[in-house]
Amino acid sequence: MIEQIREKAKELLASGEVKVVIGYENGGLPETTRPVFITSPDEVDRLVWNKYCYANLATFLWRKEVSSLGKPAIVAKGCDVKAIVVLIQESQIKREDVVILGVTCTGVGDPPLSKCPICDVNTPREYDCLFGEEIPPKTDINKFADVDEFEKKSPEERWEFWEEQLSKCVKCYACRQVCPMCYCEICIADKNQPQWIETSSHTRGNYHWNLVRAWHLAGRCVDCLECERVCPVDIPLSLVNRRLAKSVKARFGYEPGYDTEAPPPFTDFKPQDPEEFIK
Amino acid sequence: MSRIGVFVCHCGENIARMVDVTRVAEETAKLPGVAVSVDYRYMCSDPGQNMIKEAIREHKLDGVVVAACSPQMHEPTFRAAVVEGGLNPYLCEMANIREHCSWVHTDKELATQKAIDLVRIMVEKVGKNQELFPIKVPVTKRALVIGGGIAGIQAALDIASGGHEVVLVEREPSIGGNMARLSETFPTLDCSQCILTPRMVEVDRDPRITLYTYAEVEEVGGFVGNFKVKIRQKAKSVIADLCNGCGDCWNKCPQKKIPSEFDAGLGYRTAIYVPFPQAVPNTPVIDRERCTKFLKDKCGICEKVCTLNAIDYTMEDEIIEVEVGAIVVATGYDLFSVGKDQPNEQWTGYGEYNYDAYPDVIDGIQFERLLSASGPTQGEIRRPSDGKEPKSVVFIACVGSRDPEKGLEYCSKICCMYIAKHAMLYKHKVHDGQPYVFYMDIRAGGKNYEEFVRRAIEEDGVLYIRGRVSKIYKDGEQLVVVGADTLSDSQVQVRADLVVLATAIVPHRDAYELAQKIGFGCGSQGFFSEAHPKLRPVETNTAGIYLAGACQAPKDIPDAVAQAGAAASKVQLLFSSDELEREPIIASVNEATCVHCRNCIRVCPYSAITDKEIKDKKGNLIKMVAEVNEGLCLGCGACVAACPSKSIQLAGFNDEQVFAEITALGSG
Ligand SMILES: Cc1cc2nc3c(=O)[nH]c(=O)nc-3n(C[C@H](O)[C@H](O)[C@H](O)COP(=O)(O)OP(=O)(O)OC[C@H]3O[C@@H](n4cnc5c(N)ncnc54)[C@H](O)[C@@H]3O)c2cc1C
Ligand code: SF4
Ligand code: SF4
Ligand code: SF4
Ligand code: SF4
Ligand code: SF4
Numbered sequence: 001m002i003e004q005i006r007e008k009a010k011e012l013l014a015s016g017e018v019k020v021v022i023g024y025e026n027g028g029l030p031e032t033t034r035p036v037f038i039t040s041p042d043e044v045d046r047l048v049w050n051k052y053c054y055a056n057l058a059t060f061l062w063r064k065e066v067s068s069l070g071k072p073a074i075v076a077k078g079c080d081v082k083a084i085v086v087l088i089q090e091s092q093i094k095r096e097d098v099v100i101l102g103v104t105c106t107g108v109g110d111p112p113l114s115k116c117p118i119c120d121v122n123t124p125r126e127y128d129c130l131f132g133e134e135i136p137p138k139t140d141i142n143k144f145a146d147v148d149e150f151e152k153k154s155p156e157e158r159w160e161f162w163e164e165q166l167s168k169c170v171k172c173y174a175c176r177q178v179c180p181m182c183y184c185e186i187c188i189a190d191k192n193q194p195q196w197i198e199t200s201s202h203t204r205g206n207y208h209w210n211l212v213r214a215w216h217l218a219g220r221c222v223d224c225l226e227c228e229r230v231c232p233v234d235i236p237l238s239l240v241n242r243r244l245a246k247s248v249k250a251r252f253g254y255e256p257g258y259d260t261e262a263p264p265p266f267t268d269f270k271p272q273d274p275e276e277f278i279k
Numbered sequence: 280m281s282r283i284g285v286f287v288c289h290c291g292e293n294i295a296r297m298v299d300v301t302r303v304a305e306e307t308a309k310l311p312g313v314a315v316s317v318d319y320r321y322m323c324s325d326p327g328q329n330m331i332k333e334a335i336r337e338h339k340l341d342g343v344v345v346a347a348c349s350p351q352m353h354e355p356t357f358r359a360a361v362v363e364g365g366l367n368p369y370l371c372e373m374a375n376i377r378e379h380c381s382w383v384h385t386d387k388e389l390a391t392q393k394a395i396d397l398v399r400i401m402v403e404k405v406g407k408n409q410e411l412f413p414i415k416v417p418v419t420k421r422a423l424v425i426g427g428g429i430a431g432i433q434a435a436l437d438i439a440s441g442g443h444e445v446v447l448v449e450r451e452p453s454i455g456g457n458m459a460r461l462s463e464t465f466p467t468l469d470c471s472q473c474i475l476t477p478r479m480v481e482v483d484r485d486p487r488i489t490l491y492t493y494a495e496v497e498e499v500g501g502f503v504g505n506f507k508v509k510i511r512q513k514a515k516s517v518i519a520d521l522c523n524g525c526g527d528c529w530n531k532c533p534q535k536k537i538p539s540e541f542d543a544g545l546g547y548r549t550a551i552y553v554p555f556p557q558a559v560p561n562t563p564v565i566d567r568e569r570c571t572k573f574l575k576d577k578c579g580i581c582e583k584v585c586t587l588n589a590i591d592y593t594m595e596d597e598i599i600e601v602e603v604g605a606i607v608v609a610t611g612y613d614l615f616s617v618g619k620d621q622p623n624e625q626w627t628g629y630g631e632y633n634y635d636a637y638p639d640v641i642d643g644i645q646f647e648r649l650l651s652a653s654g655p656t657q658g659e660i661r662r663p664s665d666g667k668e669p670k671s672v673v674f675i676a677c678v679g680s681r682d683p684e685k686g687l688e689y690c691s692k693i694c695c696m697y698i699a700k701h702a703m704l705y706k707h708k709v710h711d712g713q714p715y716v717f718y719m720d721i722r723a724g725g726k727n728y729e730e731f732v733r734r735a736i737e738e739d740g741v742l743y744i745r746g747r748v749s750k751i752y753k754d755g756e757q758l759v760v761v762g763a764d765t766l767s768d769s770q771v772q773v774r775a776d777l778v779v780l781a782t783a784i785v786p787h788r789d790a791y792e793l794a795q796k797i798g799f800g801c802g803s804q805g806f807f808s809e810a811h812p813k814l815r816p817v818e819t820n821t822a823g824i825y826l827a828g829a830c831q832a833p834k835d836i837p838d839a840v841a842q843a844g845a846a847a848s849k850v851q852l853l854f855s856s857d858e859l860e861r862e863p864i865i866a867s868v869n870e871a872t873c874v875h876c877r878n879c880i881r882v883c884p885y886s887a888i889t890d891k892e893i894k895d896k897k898g899n900l901i902k903m904v905a906e907v908n909e910g911l912c913l914g915c916g917a918c919v920a921a922c923p924s925k926s927i928q929l930a931g932f933n934d935e936q937v938f939a940e941i942t943a944l945g946s947g
Contacts, residue, residue, distance in 0.1 A: 090876045091903075184924040186872045191925060194938035216923050267881040267921055 001131050005075060005101060006044040008129055012073050013041040018099055019070025022060050024053045031110070035060065039069060049075070049131075051108050056224040058083035059180035062092045073099035073128075077108070078121025082222035082257025083180040085126055089260055090220075092183055102127025104135050114238070115225045118143045125258060143223075144246045150239060162240075163203060166210050168233040171201040175227035175237060176213065181220050188212060210240070218244040219265050222257040281406040282314040284340040285398055286331055288322035288347035290377055297381035299391040303346065307398045312406055314338040323353050328360040335364030342366075342405035346374040346398045367410035369863070369931060374401040396944065403943035407936045413860040416910050418504040419604040420854045421446065425496055425793070428456020430828025430839040431609035432478050437847030438607075439487040443854055446601050447482065448510055449492045451540075453558035454479055456611050457829075460541060462650035462658070464836060465700040466731035472557060472653065479559040493564050497598065499797045500886060502911060503823030504604045504859045514594040516565035517551070521589035524561030528581035528590065529553065537569050539655075543645045545663060546655030551581050551590075556653060565592075605823045605850040606797065608807060609843065610790060612829040614642055615679035615686055615783035627685045629678060631750040632780060638663040639758060640751060640778045643697055650704050660708050662777045665756070669712065669776030672705055673760045674698045675748050676718040679783030687783050687804060692833040694781035695722045699732045701779060702741040714741045715773050717748050717762050725835070744771060751778055784833035798884075799824050807831050817846045825849050864914035864931045866907045873904040873926040879918035880905055887911035888918060 009021040025036035025046045033052045037060075038044055058080050060066045076084060081102060087093050102124035107116035120143075122135035142148075150158070173189065176182045189197045189209055197212060198205030214237075221241045228237045249255055252265040287304045289295035300318040308316035315338045319327050322345055334340060343366065345357045350373040358368035376394040384390040420443050424435045427449030435445045447454070459479075461471035482488055491512055498509040517528075532549035539546045541554040548554070550570040553563045571578035572592055582590040617634040621627065634640045639662045641649075652658040662669045676698055679686035695718070702714035721743070723729045735741045746763035753759075760773045786805035787793075794801040799819035800808035807826050810818040817825050827843035828834060834842070853859075868879075870893060880888045891906035907918075907927075919927045928934060 090878075092874075092876070183876075184872070184874050186924065188923070188925050194935050196925075196934075196938070263881065264878075267878040269882065269884075 001103070002047065002049045005049060005103070005131050006047050008101060008131075009038060009044045009047060009073065010041045012099060013038065013044070017071070018073040020066065021047070021073045021075070021101075022057045022066065023047045023075040023101075024049065024055065024057075027052075037066065037069070047075070049103060051110060051112075053077070054108050054113075054226075054229060056080045056083055056178070056180055056226045058087060058224075059178060059226075061087060061098060061180070062183045071097055071099070073101055075101045075103060076124060076127070077103055077105040078119065078124040079115065079222060079224045081124040081126050082121060083224055085257045085260050086181060086220055086222060087183075089256075089262065089264055090181075095260060099129075100124070100127040102130045104130065104132035106135065113225055113229070114146075115223055117141070118145075126260070144242060147239065147243050147246050150243075165235050166206040167203045169201060169206040169210060169235060170233060171199070171206065171209060172232060174230045174232065178226045178230045179217070180224070180226075181217055181222075188216075210235075210237075214240045214244060217241060219248045219252070219254065220256050221245060281312040281342055282338060282340050283312050283342040283344060283402055283405055284331070284334045284338060285310075285313055285316035285402065286322050286327075286334075286343070286345045286347075287316070287318040287376075287394075287398070288327070288345065289318065289320045290348060290381075291320065294347070294377050294381045294394075297384055297387055297390045298376055298394045299387065300394075302391055303376070303394045303398060306395045307346075307402065310399060310402050313402060314340060322347050323356050328356070328363075331357070331360050332364035335361065335366055340364075340366065341370065342402075342408060343371040344374055344398060344401045344405055345371065346376045346394065346401075348377040349373075349375050349379075367412075369411040370405065370408050372401045372405045372408070374398045400940045400943045403939040404936050407933075407939050408931070411863040411930055414863050414865070414909055415858045416504055416861055418854060418857060418859050419506075419602045420444070421601070421603045422605045422607060422850050422854075423448065423496075423506070423508055423601065423603040424607045424609060426456070426609035426611055426787075426828070426830065427451075427454030427482075427490075427492070428609060428611045428828060428839070429458045429475060429478075429836055430611065430830075430843040431456070431607070432475075432482055433840045433843035434607045434609060434827045434847045434850075435488050436478065436481055436485065437844055438850050439485050441847070441851045441854070443487065443851070445488045446508075446510075446603060447488055447490050448494050448496055449490070450495050451554060452493045452515070452552070452562075452564045453554050453560070454482060454490070454492060455555075455557075455559070457644070458836060459555060459557075460543070460644055460651070461647050462652075462654075463700070463704060465696045466725070466727045468700070468704075470652075472651075476557045476559075479557070483559045490560065491599065492560060494599075496793070496796070499606070501602075502885070502913060503821075504853070505910060506603045506606060506823065508601050508603055508606075510599040510601065512597040512599055513564075514567075514596050515562065516567070516570075516590065516592055516594050517562055518589045518591050518594075519560065519562045521587045522562045522585075523587060524553070524563075525587075527584045527586070529563055531580050531584045533578065533580065534569055534571060537566070542648045542655050543642070545641075545645055545648050565590075605825065605853050607825045607827050607843075607846045607850065608793070608797070608799075608819075608830060609827040609846075610787045610793060610830045612784045612786060612833065613788050614644060615785050617642060617678060617780055617782055626679075626687075629685065629780075632675075632678070632748070632778070633751055633753075634780065637751070637753060637758060637778075639669075639776065640780065642780050642782045643694070643701070646701055646779045647697075650701070650708075658708075660705060660712075660777075667776070668709060670709070671713050671757075671773070671775045672702075672715070672777045672779060673748075673758075673773055673775040674702055674714065674716045674779045674781065675760075676716065676781045677747075677783075678780040679785075680781075681719065687785070689783075689804065689833075690722065691781075691784040692722070693784065693835045696725070696728055696731070696835065698779075698781050699723075699735040699741070703735045703739045706739040706741065714739075715760075715775070716741060716743045717746060717760070718743060719747070720745070725837070744773075746771070784829065787830060790830060797821075797824065817842055817849055823853065861910075862914065864929065865909055865912040866914065866916070866918055866927050866929050868905050868907055869926045869928070870904045872924050873922075874924055875903040875905065876923060877905065878921040878923065879927055882917045882921045883912075884915065884917060885911050885913050887913070 012018045021038040024033040027034045118141045120137045197208045254265045285307045304316045304318040361371040374397040424447045435447045494512045497511045501507045529549045534550035538544045539548040551565045567573040648654040680691040723732045746765045748762040764771045799821040825846040827846040828839035893901045
């Protein structure tokens, strides 16, 4: 499969159709990979594809350093493609301005990450070229089983759990830096006139930050799990992300990342919308 | 350090009863930045306002907080006072310690604490306020009137007489509305069409009025002074400029058995038709759902007989765009449907009156058509079933009105009067006939109205029975009306040849959709909402949109005409200046931090935000951002909440101001 990816990358670069191919290369340590930005057809052999290709490369699509190189092609797993779809919905990139090199995927990590058993996009939903055997989407999965389980706890238990978890946060903002959806040039967390979010990393400031992060991703997070993966203190960020995703699905029948034309639910309204919350 | 003045109002006893206003003034005087804090019995009075003006000069204030009622009431008063004192009006804020405090609390100590908090919040905010200046926008001096009943006609004529252009849009093929269907009108019994048609002709003749009939308003954008309207002109299939209204086409049309809407189903019309002989304009339209040419591609007779070649089967709907500065809505009423099929699940209707089953049970408008000289019986009273003259007629009041069990709780206001009229006119035509009226009580509160009802009872011998009707059943050729007589406490049965139901007046069937489309309020019953029931009865809550006639509440003709005149004069007032001043409370985008997610563009209910390209000197695109159109933004703040990067600020409510308010609350 990697041979075909390299070949396609070479062809795209040589013809000038794209100026950069965003993909993975081997990392410094065994069983790791890192993002690579190939700009010359001679370098395509650096590209690799294996189960350690964790990173969601969609996050590079809108970064100035990359977008200034010219039109990109991007190696993308199903979950990464969902992020690209949201970026298209939110007008961060135009569909015609990116070549998606979709790869079918049975899971990353060893053992696979928690997102992989509940994944329904083993074959990406949107791509220009597809690499690997098509895998039919799983149907009998419950994406929210752990959320449902967690909700059975009492409010006090949940509060205690989150207090303990969030007290660990060191406000490194790695979760934000890695997230493809966190494309604001100046994040609200960095604004200081006024300072909406406390900068110190005691628990109250951590609540501010983590609530805002989760809320800003409601209806947008595609559960690529990158934030949770990079968090140096292992906060289960996906649990809160998916708690919101569950509500969005129940309320609006909407899941982000599947339809480039769908209006994002929190910025879509009709005058006839029920306003049952206003009594 | 700011120099803020705090002015605490007693509002007579309204605030002082529940809030210790003196303590509020004393406590808030100690706040940092407060230069002076006083209380007074009526801050809105002249002496109260003078206190503010003098304090501004004496203490060199740079901000004012008036702790009083809702800004809805007196913000303009105090802003004006502050201007006279020499400050920018937007350096004045109100803390609402009446509606938000004294009126809703019962514990004086706690209410006083809360009042102090509310003032402290506004003191913090006003310290961050900036001077703002009104935005000037031009006024398009052309009005749109929607609905061509008597109210719409009156409004259009009055506005045109004031020298302004008017666009009048009527859904039906002719203007005239319900008044055109009436026979004679209470309380003077003058012929409805005789007084209405001259006004219709005036509309047609007035060069300042552009009339679109068989048309509907499709879309309204913009704002007061600058509305952009799309009108759908439905295809009439007749070229108005060629047609002279000779009538050859409708006389020859073979489709002759279509129930006439105008005659409320008692008469017939053809597929190409004008609704009534005096129609304005006198151009017919083809009802494409009934015309053989459109249904089966046969016939085509009208085209053949028209010597002026005015028939055009290929005509298509047309969208007409107009710009107007003001809108008068005059879409009138419908009648409550009596039968079992109700448009609304809360209404059960009156199945026991057998309106659907017995042709001789009719509603008031149908009786008007029987009375009318231009009606299906040329004004002779003949009952629908067999064409015989009814010798006994029962009129039933309040069918649907004042009956929340089955219909609506409100009083339809005009029925008592038209029942008296109906009974009287019936007696004038059928001298040996006997009219009966079942009623709950008689509401005749208008000039000469009580006298009119008395005349019906005393001179024309109408028999009034006070009570409700429980059922109507058929016995031979007659109907038996079973009801109560609550004055003699007995059950009565009246044998009738014809029964007329005074059904409730309800809003036009698609009134709600229209209100949504244009953007103004509707009450729970669907009648359009005025801005204030007493003080602003013809305005809606949306600036530049006014109401006239029965679309706002059941009304008789004099009331509808009076309101139309009032709406027209409001429009003239608006058109009396070339520019409008708009509040500078509008949004603006920080282009440096905007990431063009387009959230704001999607949420703005007024389509005030658009995409903007930022280019370098050579014309290369640097980035896309959002941009607010000052003329369109109404300052609702939806975009501010939707912006993830906090790149939009609302003047007068910017982040620093709101943040100051929140932290002030937390620091109490
Ligand atoms: C049986 C009966 C007898 C009456 N007798 C009397 C009487 O004797 N004396 C008296 O003073 N009053 C009488 N009235 C009351 C009288 O009919 C009303 O007061 C009057 O017709 C109200 O006029 P209007 O212009 O407000 O509404 P309407 O006459 O209802 O006119 C509204 C117009 O708007 C049009 N329209 C509606 N929606 C739209 C839309 N979306 N776009 C474009 N056009 C639209 C309609 O087609 C209609 O032409 C009687 C009423 C009834 C039911
Ligand atoms: S979530 Fe699906 S596409 Fe993404 S890594 Fe796991 S299995 Fe692959
Ligand atoms: S919030 Fe985390 S899981 Fe969701 S899209 Fe961003 S990085 Fe991926
Ligand atoms: S990555 Fe983890 S520690 Fe760092 S800011 Fe995010 S939640 Fe906090
Ligand atoms: S919501 Fe904010 S960031 Fe997004 S386009 Fe509008 S101003 Fe820009
Ligand atoms: S405040 Fe924002 S959303 Fe509201 S009208 Fe103005 S631009 Fe539109």
